[in-house]
Amino acid sequence: MKILFLTALLFINFSFAQQITCSPQNKEAFEIKIKEIKSLKKDDIGASMAAIGKTFLGTPYVAKTLEIGTTETLVVDLEGLDCTTFVENVLAFSLLKKSDSTTFNNFTKKLETIRYKNGSLNGYPSRLHYFTEWIANNQFKGLVTDITAKIGGTPIQKEINFMSTHRTLYPFLKDDDANLEKIKASEDYLNTQEFCILEKDNIAANEHLIQTGDIIALTTSIKGLDITHTGIATREQDGRIHLLHASTSGAVKISEKPLVDYLKGIKSNTGIMVVRVN
CATH class of the missing domain: 1.10.3670.10 (Putative xylanase like domain)
Structure with missing residues (x-):
């Protein structure tokens, strides 16, 4: 341990x-x-x-x-x-x-x-x-570019409030009302914004546009949440894009299956966002 x-x-x-x-x-x-x-x-x-x-x-x-x-x-x-x-x-x-x-x-x-x-x-x-918000703010800093729209993504709006509605899950939030109010303010801002997702059924057709080193963010159907998991795209010897990520199954690894097939095993997944480092 x-x-x-x-x-x-x-x-x-x-x-x-x-x-x-x-x-x-x-x-x-x-x-x-x-x-x-x-x-x-x-x-x-x-x-x-x-x-x-x-x-x-x-x-x-x-x-x-x-x-x-x-x-x-x-x-x-x-x-x-x-x-x-x-x-x-x-x-x-x-x-x-x-x-x-x-x-x-x-x-x-x-x-x-x-x-x-x-x-x-x-x-x-x-x-x-x-x-x-991580993506948008780091794009504002000039570090990354959200390319999801350019590779077939479509804009959506979703109510984001998971942290404020599950405050007991967050040690710095559960007993701190000042922090909670500031998190709610961030959520309120996010709820005025659209973000693009490349829907799950459209990833295969656009996989060739994803490059090694792109940051991949997994969008979700879970209420109040935008992204459930992140990783890095890597085109492996099979010519397919796989996910290099810190896996909840135990360690940093490369997905055995290509990204498209890996996502099929995640019921709540709705698609991905793709971010390129500048």
Whole structure:
């Protein structure tokens, strides 16, 4: 079982973030990861996303790794990943490789930029909790482009309120009315916005337009929720797009089946969003 090293956390203060939470073990894991990444060939950002993502293969899936302590901090955890933190860490490392700047300081700056609204940690509600908002905000920052509409997606509107209607599931939300009101404000904003989805039945016909390294977000029919899972597209030896992801079944892996067939096994799935890293 993975232990979160609550008694041995390393706290570091930087001007760009209120506080960073990183155990000595994770600081060491960062240094090892940087050496792995430096050994990879210089490539386009999509290929780098997939190659760096594959260096995490076998890393355990761990839920709620960001819910540490009593206040929101920038958590660096490379030893246990959920689907979103997997994508965030891979993107941060890919941007580091692109810029040839591989210090821990620069990594945490990239991670904060990716994870928080407008790139700035300002309490729990500033985290980009809903992945449609994550996509839109990171597109605004110039880091990614939502290409779903360009590859056959259609716009939809859906009422988003899962967090506020299930507050007891979220440690920083269940007893904090101030956080709850700010989350509701984010939901109210999302409910004024459309987002495009490539519907499940249309993915096969447009699979050739998905590239290795694209971020894939799985849309859902679950009430109040936009996205249930994320990962990275990788075109494997069979010529098909598969999903490289932190799987709830245990670890970071590549789906055995192509993405189209993998999604058939998820009853609540309605389609995908496809996001390209700039």
